[in-house]
Amino acid sequence: MNIGEAAAKSGLSRKMIRYYENYGLLPQAQRSDNGYRHYQASDLRRLRFIHRARELGFSLDEVSRLLALWDDQARASAEVKQLAKTHIVELEQRITELQQLKASLEQLTHCCHGDERPECPILDALAGNDNAVQP
């Protein structure tokens, strides 16, 4: 099958497939006489694997390591689990950060009348006026 069909069946875009090939996640695709990339079922499995890993939020670098482990029949599952756990910790940190930002913003918006008057504790706080926020 050509790249368009492979894209449709894997959930990736044509551009992403070429990008991943260039990035090194995929081997150089076979080419037909006309120069078109040509894919088989085994290639499709790899594409789908990448698609699912990306959906779970793994970076391309992490996907690359997952693929290496996938290719290695003898690898220990502990390695994969460790990679996943590391990723979970990163997600947790990011979530905590965003929650803190959200809490700060909510406190500020809570203090703001939000009417046609110009007084605005949000801008005051950004400007450095600590009296802007009254709990």
Place this chain on the structure above:
Amino acid sequence: MNIGEAAAKSGLSRKMIRYYENYGLLPQAQRSDNGYRHYQASDLRRLRFIHRARELGFSLDEVSRLLALWDDQARASAEVKQLAKTHIVELEQRITELQQLKASLEQLTHCCHGDERPECPILDALAGNDNAVQP
């Protein structure tokens, strides 16, 4: 003061200050005879405002709008509040996404022995084997 001191006092980097000037968040800085940028206390207030807004996760585009509102003595606080609320919603969506990813990954890692054996439900799930996860 020169750009280095302004950077130290505002919490931004020299590079960021030049970038923001170019981006349009700051007016063209005054220059000394030697061509160095020259800042005053009023400039510092603007730099600090930007710094705080960035810490709260606003994009440069949003910061630009906040600055415009800040500069406008007659603006209604409702506009600022709306901008903040929109940002809160974006944060909420991002947090929810990350939490779902985390939950999926936790379920997978929970099912994985994580020892020296090669069987690994995480890789199986990425490969598309739905039997990998047993709740």
Place this chain on the structure above:
DNA sequence: CTTGACCTTGCCGTAAGGTTAAGCTTGAAA
């Protein structure tokens, strides 16, 4: 005189592609 800190502009690189552009091939309709 030299050294080192600070300043200038400007280009390259990042993640993860999206979006054209210019030019092939292929298949089907007119």
Place this chain on the structure above:
DNA sequence: TTTCAAGCTTAACCTTACGGCAAGGTCAAG
């Protein structure tokens, strides 16, 4: 047969928000 659209190719530029580095100008101290 011609022509049209769809699909393919590579290449290059756009995004965010800067960091890093190059090559060079400026300034104060030893």
